[in-house]
Amino acid sequence: MNxxxxxxxxxxxxxxxxxxxxxxxxxxxxxxxQRGDRLKAGLLNGxxxxxxxxERNQNYGxxxxxxxxxxxxxxxxxxxxxxxxxxxxxxxIHYATAMGVKKIYVIRTWRVEKSYFFSPVLEEDFLxxxxxxxxxxxxxxxxxxxxxxxxxxxxxxxxxxxxxQNTIKLTAHPYSNAHxxxxxxxxxxxxxxxxxxxxxxxxxxxxxxxxxTVSLGERILxxxxxxxxxxxxxF
Numbered sequence: 001m002n003x004x005x006x007x008x009x010x011x012x013x014x015x016x017x018x019x020x021x022x023x024x025x026x027x028x029x030x031x032x033x034q035r036g037d038r039l040k041a042g043l044l045n046g047x048x049x050x051x052x053x054x055e056r057n058q059n060y061g062x063x064x065x066x067x068x069x070x071x072x073x074x075x076x077x078x079x080x081x082x083x084x085x086x087x088x089x090x091x092x093i094h095y096a097t098a099m100g101v102k103k104i105y106v107i108r109t110w111r112v113e114k115s116y117f118f119s120p121v122l123e124e125d126f127l128x129x130x131x132x133x134x135x136x137x138x139x140x141x142x143x144x145x146x147x148x149x150x151x152x153x154x155x156x157x158x159x160x161x162x163x164x165q166n167t168i169k170l171t172a173h174p175y176s177n178a179h180x181x182x183x184x185x186x187x188x189x190x191x192x193x194x195x196x197x198x199x200x201x202x203x204x205x206x207x208x209x210x211x212x213t214v215s216l217g218e219r220i221l222x223x224x225x226x227x228x229x230x231x232x233x234x235f
Contacts, residue, residue: 001026003040003139004051005132006065017041017051019061027053027061041065042141044132071141075100075235076187078163082109082194084223086119090130091224093121097134097144099231105163108150109202111194117150156205164189169211172230173197176215180233188234192223 004027010017019027027033033053041063042048049067056062079101084092089106096104108117120126131143149155167187170180174197191198191206198206203213216229 001030001136003042003048003136003141004063005136005141006041006043008043012062015065016054017063017065019063020059024059024061028056033061039063040139041067042071042135042139043067044135045142047071048139048141072100072139074102074142075231076167077101077231077234078103078105078167078187078189079227080105080107080160080163080189080191081223081227082107082192082198083112083116083122084194086116086121088222088224089116089119089121092227093127093130093146094134095224095228097131098138098140099228100138100140101231102142102144104144104146105155106146106148107152107155109152109193110199111196117148122148152202153205156209160189160206161209164209164211169206169209171198171203171206171211171213172215172226173203173213174215174220176213178212178214180214180216180230182233184234190230190234192226192230195220195222 004023006017012018033039035053035056037053039051039053041051047067048069048071049065051063051065054062054064079096083089083106127146135141167189168184169189172190172192191211207213216226
């Protein structure tokens with residue numbers, strides 16, 4: 001936790017918050033914060049700034065906060081990603097959130113197992129918890145928007161043209177001979193398939209909308225590893 005993410009219900013006055021539960025345990029056990037220590041804090045989906053620990057006992061801590069700073073700017077990337085295995089998906093969401101992705105579309109493709117969509121990792125509370133942990137790590141405050149689309153073709157044909165409008169459109173595919181561009185200066189819509197990539201029909205449908213099929217090279221990476229590598233290359 002590099003920054004404490006505060007919720008509106010944590011406030012006991014306009015500039016004081018009461019910390020209990022996980023955040024307080026982290027404050028004590030990991031940060032070993034003492035009275036008078038200065039910490040980083042931010043209001044979820046709001047401003048960031050500093051906090052001073054003015055009271056601490058065995059059960060709670062009280063912080064005096066000053067939240068006047070804007071969070072770091074998001075990266076101009078819209079992520080369209082095939083649903084991964086639940087453990088991989090948790091990592092993917094964490095990395096995407098920490099790196100500043102603010103709009104994520106989770107889709108079902110031919111190689112995605114239907115059972116993945118019944119995993120609790122897609123439930124709103126689970127997503128929120130994982131993303132808040134990533135925001136704490138990255139010193140950000142703004143939650144990404146996550147949309148689940150279980151039908152590939154209707155999503156690609158009906159929604160994706162508007163979503164990707166006025167962006168560089170890229171499909172990550174391990175079997176492409178073209179390579180990812182570097183240091184782009186425009187917004188990007190990035191489509192990433194499951195392990196093994198999109199099937200030919202899916203690639204062709206994306207290409208019909210103007211998506212360029214590119215790869216990171218000969219090595220096939222897991223989705224949660226490929227995403228940070230791609231973001232680092234693009235931005």
